[in-house]
Amino acid sequence: MRTDSAIPAPYRISEAAALSGVSAANIRFYEKEMLLSPHGRSENSYRCYSLGDVHQLRFIRLCRAMDMSLDEVRTLLGLDLNLKTDCATARESLDGHLAHVRARLAELKALEKDLKALRDRCDGTDAHCHIIEALHERADALPVPVKRPEAVKRHV
Template sequence: MPVAKPPGAQGYRIGEAAARSGVTAANIRYYEREALIAPQARGDNSYRLYTDADVHRLRFIRLCRAMDMSLDEVRTLLGLDLRRKADCDTACVALDAHLGHVRERLRELRSLEKDLIALRDCCDGTDAHCHIIETLHARADRQPLAGAPRTRAARHV
């Protein structure tokens, strides 16, 4: 629901900007710390004030984050100009790189799905004990000891 602006108001306070953008006030503060957004002014009471352009920028960030883009990817896209051909090329490169991350994550998720299906197939519930729990305990025993180097799936976000 849109928040009405009182006459003569010069900007939106953080709660209003949050309501207009769909980004929580906590995330707005976080994006400020990450230098993705900077309010343009402060009111007489020292509250941050956000413009319509700030609200648009927050919506843009929210959209990119909903597509699982990292803050660095969002930062790159925010720095581009709609009118420059070179920036279009940069945007394509950034999206291609993100698409690569997404495809890698899909491969990881497909592998996880196969592993979970195999684990589920260990037990049909008819034996005296649960083979799923037994298998999980056996896998836990095979885990490397604390402090040992371990491989972990890379996440770009």
């Protein structure tokens, strides 16, 4: 857990943000989500962060860059590097995330195919645009949302 700064710990939020690459707003959000808790406050009520906190912020940033959910990050943060059972939990968590990524990739490939087909409908030489025409047709074909009748209010 090293930092690349000559600034000694404890760090203010702006310093922790600069060292971790996580914005101050996101640091506050991660605190609210209980992924991080600062080590108290200074005399002037500034939040104080340690080298460990900066490392944890980098860890969170890395996991979020891999599109992990907050719950997945929370799970990984709660694991111990040296416990064999925690290794299995980490693998299970990543397997679940991989399944999510693979499903999303399939959705994106289907979207790509659909967009290519839509793009191929118009080469720009006709009097009107077949892409816009197709989008209007699709919009008209969307189902109309069903409005549920309001529940009868009773005074019992």
